[in-house]
Amino acid sequence: MRNNQNSVFYGVDRVTVLVYVLLVIMGWLNIYAAVYNEEHQNIFDTTQRYGKQLLWIGGAAVIAFSILVIDANFYTAFAYGFYGFLILANILVVFFGREIKGSKSWFGVGGFGVQPAEFMKFATNLALAKFLSNQNIIVNQQFRLKIRDLLKNYKNTLIALFFILLPLVLxxxxxxxxxxxxxxxxxxxxxxxxGLSVNFLIFGLLAAILFVVALVASQISSVLITLAVIALSSFLFIRRSRKNLLTVALVYGLAAGVVMGTNYVYNHLEPHQKVRIDVLLGRGTVNLKKEGYNVNQAKIAIGSGGFLGKGYLQGTQTKYEFVPEQDTDFIFCTVGEEWGFVGSTIVIFLELFIILRLIFLAERQRSDFSRIYGYGVSAILFFHLAINVGMTIGLMPVIGIPLPFFSYGGSSLWSFTILLFIFIKLDANRLLILR
Amino acid sequence: MSSNVQLGDRKLIIGGFFCLIALIYVFRLFYIQIIDDKYMLAAQNNALRRLTEYPVRGFIFDRNGKLLVYNEPSYDLVVIPRETKGCDTLSLCEVLQITKQEYLKRIKRACQAPNSPRKQSVFEKQMSAKTYAALQEKIYRFKGFFVEKRTVRKYPRPIAAHLLGYVGEVSKEKAEKDEYYHEGDYIGITGMEKGYEEALRGKKGVQLVVTDVHNKTIGRYMGGKYDTIAISGKPLYCTIDMDLQEYGEKLMQGKKGAVVAIEPSTGEILALISSPSYDPNLLVGGKERAKNFTRLYHDSTLPLFNRALQAMYPPGSTFKLIDALIAQNDGLISRSTSYPCARGYPPMGGKPKCHPHGAVDLVGSVAQSCNSYYSYVFREITDQKKYPHFFDGYNHWRDMVKTFGPGTHLGSDLPYDKPGNVPSVEYYNKVFGKNGWKSNTIVSLGIGQAELLLVPLQMANVIATIANQGYYYIPHCVKGIGSEKGIDKKFTEKHFVGVQKKEAYTNVIDGMQMCFDAGTAYYEKVPGIVACGKTGTAENPHGKSHAVFMAFAPRDKPKIVIACLIENAGFGGVWSAPVVSLMMEKYLTGKVTRVAEEKKIMAVDLIRGKNLLTTESH
Incomplete structure (x- = not known):
């Protein structure tokens, strides 16, 4: 079958699919453990979350298969179409959606709900890949500082950024x-x-560091640290080229802006977001009984797992509702508690494996479109992994984000499946077509 | 494509960055799972249990520091159904005196939404001390069960039920909306318990305890580091005079109606009585409470209904005081003004009717409560020439009346008060058609009848305004919360009404004094005290008229105003005036000399009489 070029599975990267299936099954077993209930011991009971997850998994299999059946050209041809359609859906959901937990982001279909924002991920990735793979476009490499040039040469960068920021803001x-x-x-x-200039990333990182510094440190020390950053960047840039004087000036402005703007931004955050930042940074008097309770309970659950864990279904912390959202955003706590250090590390490495494998596959593409799309999938999966696991072990603020392929939920599982299998399809066809 | 050659090494940077983050996470996991045993629990099967420590609800004291409300401990038995494996069910049933079926039924209920087998829910509410003692001996055999200490309200004297309100379990909707409350928590539902819920409730505490598989508490989790202590509710110092309240309730026995007494110089409510009342001790406790509540709820005399705040009655003739004030303020009448009275209002063929009395001036018209006089006065106000249209005149009258409180929420600290009603132009246009009505159509408004409605609290506020000669303080029943003696600033601000002529008040007050000296309340003089009052007989379409009386005393520097309304009791001077007069004597002199009258009033039972079947006036 594998050798038959007409087979649906021809050229499919079996390693990726295997790890994907492994993660989905592990996720399902852990959802069962997280909501385990002596009254309903049947793992196939569809009135329970684990039973429903099985339905979602079945749906995901159908979706994956359909994606492989459809001609790969379909995804390039309709990249903008998907994007436009989902942008529209994400606007309409506000008017026609069903209200769940205070926000209108779900379309109700009978007893089930679909979250269009989940599917925005693959559509944005497709549109971005389509735009960037256009031969005439090269994302700017040079960091020029004349405003005239900036608008001219950075036009494409700005358009690309627009593709990314539009769904984010919406x-x-x-x-x-x-x-x-x-x-x-x-x-x-x-x-x-x-090809985006690395300076962008450095500036972004600097801004983030300064933001944290300004929040944590006292007024005087944050001024000192800001001065140190300015001095260091002056030294680095001026040494490389005198022309970079403007860059340095920009850094000055940025540093001053961030440090001064921090309090403004912080004060305009929603109370719960403030609290989450405070909890993460250990800032002020964080009350572990109140604001810090969830994160602390998550850490207790994971920490109590030890090296090998308490054993499957033996966890106590994740079952007694000490940990919130134990089968969705905090599913990693169940892994940590029941499977210990060994189990958690395996999950992280399996997720990392897919992410790195995607980079490897992306780099072997002949078409720019496929490569860019592959990187997008890799980056999105990585971002989920980093935030989701990071928040349960207290390294990231609490943001409601699922663990890819693992967390409970139809929308998120299907969205990740679509994201991944479109790339698997593109990769399977890499030798046939030059897009 | 050409740029991709140079960009190729970026894959290494990106991949390396991904690996770096993953490695940091693995190290972090290594730290919290293996090195740091802070997160490790002592034994694998240990579980944490969240015990809620319920704070003691704040006490309530009266204006003289006497205790009105305190608490008594009570015990709830709670259960976590999934942990009841191996529980000695038989002896548990024996201790609680329930059947095995009942046990199973309750466990089932504890498992169903919104409860859950994994969450604790109440199994037996408010056990008696005896049951609790018996249970405590064997609690180690009742796996999955434990006891939570709560408190219930207790009232040393069975009075002021409506004013204090009651405490009950929080509603489902409230528990969902407000994150402080969980199902089964107590919350103030009416009266002061509701109005001052946040101060009274205190703050719940949480204890995390480690228990073993046998449901035995091993100790505090991490030495109690994450525990919070319950903070007791703050005591309330209220403005009520407990003795006056009790005395008033005794006088109102066997009568439907309400009495509100206010100290005019501060707006403090001295007594607030709604009759028939009930013993507030009936509405505490578990099973008893539900039974009593149902009984009170279905009682035809509506004992749960707070008439003092919610029953809207026509004020009757007591309202003439406001007309007299407005007309003087507008310069339409003076002390010497008099109008004809032919046992009724002549221009309308003797309607509204009046009782026989001699010719009266302004002072006499108050004392004798002449209906004809105030029909003239009302039309003088509404038909003033300076208003181009009659509607403007009517609206002027209505606006002035509203400054005294009728038709508005006074904004007291007691919840659920009704605004009363001063009908609008639009209302009458709807009833009679536009231009289908004039001042003579609605002349009975001038004598406090027809659609004009006030709640007793507003009546007391009107009389307080007259006693103060032009302003009132928003009536309130709390002077201090906890250690801070201050109250909301809105209760210490003077509210000035539309009439500010001192002379106008003097004339009206002279009439009110004469009401006691030689008028409609002649037989109810308070011995040794110069009191001023006004009778009212509020006709109602459902039966015998309501008796209204309002008064203040002493005339100089008034210390107390009282408004009293008794449903279906007939003429105001006969039933309401004695209640007011006796309460004034009690409050101002500390004792009552008219023992015979007191006895007579207390003994009268108007409810069981022929008026039993009549209902509210609205």
Whole structure:
């Protein structure tokens, strides 16, 4: 079958599919453990979350198969179409959606709900790949500083950024789904791979560091650290080229702006977001009984797992509802508690394996479209992994984001499946077509 | 494509970055799972249990520091169904005196939504001390069960039920909306318990305890580091005079109606009585409470209904005081003005009717409560020439009346008060058609009848305004919360009404004094005290008229105003005036000399009489 060029499975990267199946099954077993209930011991009971997840998995298999059946050209041809359609859907959901947990981001279909923001991920990735793979476009490499040039040469960068920021802003502002919105930031990594000046990333990182510094440190020390950053960047840039004087000036402005703007931004955050940042940074008097309770309970659950864990279905912390959202965003706690250090490490490495495998596959593509799309999938998966696991072990603020292929939920599983299998299809066809 | 050659090494940077983050996470996991045993629990099967420590609800004291409300401990038995494996069910049933079926039924209920087998829910509410003692001996055999300490309200004297309100389990909707409350928590539902819920409730505490598989508490989780202590509710110092309240309730026995007493110089409510009342001790406790509540709820005399705040009655003749004030303020009448009275209002053929009395001036018209006089006065106000249209005159009258409180929420600290009603132009246009009505159509408004409705609290506020000669403080029943003696600023602000002529008040008050000296309340003089009052007989379409009386005393520097309304009792001077007069004597002199009258009033039972079947006035 494998050797038959007409087979649906011809050229499919079996390693990726295998790890994908492994993660999905592990996820399902852990959802069963997280909501385990002596009253309903049947893992196939569809009135329970684990039973429903099995239905989602079945659906995902059908979706994956359909994607492989469809001609690969379909995805390039309709890249903008998908994007436009889903942007529209994400706007309409605000008017026609069903209200769940205070935000209108779900379309109700009978007893089930579909979250269009989840499917925005693959559509944005497709559209970005289509735009960047256009032969005439090269994302800017040089960091020129004349405003005239900036607008001319950075036009393409700005358009690419627009593709990324439009869904981000829509989903955040209209639906107030921070977790689903922030994911699009991951696509900056794709722009970097395609030639975005590294200065952008350095500036972004600097701004983030300064933001944290300004929040944590006292007024005087944050001024000192800012001066140190300025001095260091002056030294680096001026040494490389005198022309970079303007760059340095920009760094000055940025540093001052960030440090001064921090309090403004912080004060305009929603109370729960402030609290999450405070919890993460250990800032002020974080009350572990209140704000810090969830993160602390998550850490207790994971920490109590030890080296080998308490054993399957033996976890106590994740079952007694000490941990919130134990089968969705905090599913990693169940892994940590029941499978210990060994199990958690395996899950992280399996996820990392897919992510790196995607980079490897992307690099072997002949078509720019396929490569860019592959990087997008990799970056999006990585972003989910980093935030989701990071928040349960107290390294990231709490943002509602699922663990790819693992967390409970039809929309997220299907969205990741579509994201991944479109690339698997593109990769399977890499030798046939030059897009 | 050409740029991709140079960009190729970026894949290494990206891949390396991904690996770096993953490695940091693995190290972090290694740290919290293996090196740091802070997160490790002592034994594998240990579980944490969240015990809620319920705070003691704040006490309530009266204005003289006497205790009105305190708490008594009570015990709830709670269960986590999935942990009841191996529980000695038989002896548990024995201790609680329930059947095995009942046990199974309750466990089932504890498993169903919104409860859950994994969550604790109440199994037996408010056990008696005896049951609790018996249970405590064997609790180690009742796996999955444990006891939570709660408190219930207790009232040393069975009074002020409506004013204090009651405490009950929080509603499902409230528990979902407000994150402080969980199902089964208590919350103030009416009266002061509701109005001051946040101060009274205190703050719940949480204890995390480690228990073993046998449901035995091993100790505090991490030495109690994450525990919070319950903070007791703050005591309330209220403005009620407990003795006056109790005395008033005794006088109102066997009568339907309400009494509100206010200290005019501060707006403090001295007594707030709604009759028939009930013993507030009936509405505490578990099973008893539900039974009593149902009984009270279905009682035809509506004892749960707070008439003082919610029953809207026509004020009757007591309303003439406001007309007299407005007309004087507008310069339409003076002390010497008099109008004809032919046992009724002549221009309308003797309607509204009046009782026989001599010719009266303004002072006499108050004392004798002449209906004809105030029909003239009302039309003088509404038909003033300076208003181009009659509607403007009517609206002027209505606006002035509203400054005294009728038709508005006074904004007191007691929840669920009704605004009363001063009908609008639009209302009458709807009833009579546009231009289908004039001042003579609605002349009975001038004598406090027809659609004009006030709640007793508003009546007391009107009389307080007259006693203060032009302003009132929003009536309130709390002077201090906890250690801070201050109250909301809105209760210490003077609210000035539309009439500010001192002379106008003097004339009206002279009439009110004469009401006691030689008028409609002649037989109810308070011995040794100069009191001023006004009778009212509020006709209602459902039966015998309501008796209204409002008064203040002493005339100089008034210390107390009282408004009293008794449903279906007939003429105001006969039933309401004695209640007011006796309460004034009690409050101002500390004792009552008219023992015979007191006894007579207390003994009268108007409810069981022929008026039993009549209903509210609205």
């Amino acid at each position: 989903i955040k502002v209209l639906q107030d789904e921070t977790g689903l919105a922030i994911v699009f930031v991951a696509l900056i990594i794709v722009l970097y791979r395609e």
